[in-house]
Amino acid sequence: MMIYTSSLIPSLHNSPFVPSLSSSYNNSSTSQETSNMVLAAPSEKIQENIKLPIIDLSLEKSQVLKLIVKASEEFGFFKVINHGVPEFVIKRMEDESYSFFSKPFSQKQCAGPANPYGYGCKNIGFNGDNGEVEYLLLHANPLSISQTSKNISSDLIMFRCAVNEYVEAVRELACEILELMAQGLWIPDTSIFSNLIRDLHSDSLLRLNHYPSLSWTPHLHHHLVDHNSDTSPNCNSTLCKIGFGEHTDPQILTILRSNDVAGLQISPQHGLWVPVSPHPCTAFSVFVGDTLQALTNGRFKSVRHRAMVNSCKTRMSMVYFGAPSPNARICCPSELVTTTTPHKPYLYRPFTWAEYKKATYSRRLGDARLQFFRLKSENDETISE
Numbered sequence: 001m002m003i004y005t006s007s008l009i010p011s012l013h014n015s016p017f018v019p020s021l022s023s024s025y026n027n028s029s030t031s032q033e034t035s036n037m038v039l040a041a042p043s044e045k046i047q048e049n050i051k052l053p054i055i056d057l058s059l060e061k062s063q064v065l066k067l068i069v070k071a072s073e074e075f076g077f078f079k080v081i082n083h084g085v086p087e088f089v090i091k092r093m094e095d096e097s098y099s100f101f102s103k104p105f106s107q108k109q110c111a112g113p114a115n116p117y118g119y120g121c122k123n124i125g126f127n128g129d130n131g132e133v134e135y136l137l138l139h140a141n142p143l144s145i146s147q148t149s150k151n152i153s154s155d156l157i158m159f160r161c162a163v164n165e166y167v168e169a170v171r172e173l174a175c176e177i178l179e180l181m182a183q184g185l186w187i188p189d190t191s192i193f194s195n196l197i198r199d200l201h202s203d204s205l206l207r208l209n210h211y212p213s214l215s216w217t218p219h220l221h222h223h224l225v226d227h228n229s230d231t232s233p234n235c236n237s238t239l240c241k242i243g244f245g246e247h248t249d250p251q252i253l254t255i256l257r258s259n260d261v262a263g264l265q266i267s268p269q270h271g272l273w274v275p276v277s278p279h280p281c282t283a284f285s286v287f288v289g290d291t292l293q294a295l296t297n298g299r300f301k302s303v304r305h306r307a308m309v310n311s312c313k314t315r316m317s318m319v320y321f322g323a324p325s326p327n328a329r330i331c332c333p334s335e336l337v338t339t340t341t342p343h344k345p346y347l348y349r350p351f352t353w354a355e356y357k358k359a360t361y362s363r364r365l366g367d368a369r370l371q372f373f374r375l376k377s378e379n380d381e382t383i384s385e
């Protein structure tokens with residue numbers, strides 16, 4: 001169980017979140033109260049009863065392949081259990097992450113602004129997106145980790161080791177999943193996707209997101225003292241404020257681990273949101289990214305998702321984004337293209353990751369950017385992702 005030490009509490013007085021979170025929030029907030037908040041649209045449908053796939057990686061391989069392909073086609077999302085990432089590696093990274101976010105705001109700012117790497121608070125990207133989140137965005141390459149971490153932790157070596165060890169373990173998991181995906185799609189070169197993120201020059205990232213609860217008030221320290229407690233006295237958990245707005249991840253594969261606080265939602269269909277339960281808390285969430293959608297010629301769906309702020313508990317997520325090297329050419333293998341019936345022509349033009357990343361950063365968080373790389377077929381008038 002993750003226990004916050006009391007040293008955390010005074011530092012949150014300096015948190016930029018405190019003024020806006022100190023008043024209790026509900027759906028009928030006045031326009032003044034909501035003026036600088038990002039809220040979920042009231043017209044949205046939240047579908048609680050859809051069971052999202054949880055795949056046990058220790059099952060028989062042929063079964064795992066089928067389950068992964070089905071989940072990636074249907075949702076672009078699944079959870080994995082028995083994934084082989086040691087709990088102590090996760091715990092060490094989590095501890096480093098909590099200890100960073102518990103610092104005074106002025107100290108955290110020394111690791112910012114996120115440009116795009118470093119500490120960011122509320123601002124996401126460069127095009128006016130924001131949310132109730134603070135974060136650390138790190139390049140997953142060990143050399144760049146050692147440069148950024150100078151301003152992150154007083155114990156540089158500890159922080160660096162925790163990040164390197166965590167990144168290595170989740171990269172291995174991502175590669176294993178990508179190899180299973182290639183096998184499940186009957187692609188003879190089963191390393192075709194995983195080699196892209198194993199590349200020494202891979203542009204993979206690690207993002208640590210921290211979403212403070214809405215119920216924090218100076219006299220209610222116990223909400224923060226025990227992160228994993230199931231019940232917070234005098235607080236009915238609600239999720240109505242947006243922490244990280246809806247988007248798809250541009251990379252190949254995302255591997256997310258969070259504490260046991262709800263907030264993540266996926267959207268398998270426009271206007272419909274499915275909450276991702278934070279249980280089992282030992283699971284990793286896996287997201288198909290835009291680049292994998294292109295690499296599979298549209299068979300796997302890049303999943304729209306967002307993170308809501310929990311009114312009672314503080315949420316923390318650690319997100320690895322597996323990406324190719326900047327000059328890698330993204331083009332789906334010929335096995336996924338057919339010119340005979342059933343006709344499956346190339347859906348996307350080849351592009352480099354550098355080109356796609358540039359397009360990503362020139363757009364807003366929620367933009368459907370992959371559509372600009374789509375090839376137009378003769379009988380395809382409207383383009384939709």
Ligand SMILES: C=C1C[C@]23C[C@@]1(O)CC[C@H]2[C@@]12CC[C@H](O)[C@@](C)(C(=O)O1)[C@H]2[C@@H]3C(=O)O
Nearest residue numbers: 116124125126129249360361362363364365
């Ligand atoms: C608004 C933006 C932030 C983002 C780059 C972008 O221009 C559009 C995509 C955003 C996103 C979403 C997934 C990842 O968290 C991220 C690191 C990424 O690669 O694309 C972020 C970018 C960011 O926060 O820098």
Ligand SMILES: O=C(O)CCC(=O)C(=O)O
Nearest residue numbers: 207209244264307317319
């Ligand atoms: O924190 C979360 O649960 C989601 C974060 C996310 O989608 C991202 O960092 O890209």
Ligand SMILES: [Fe+2]
Nearest residue numbers: 247248249305
């Ligand atoms: Fe994301």
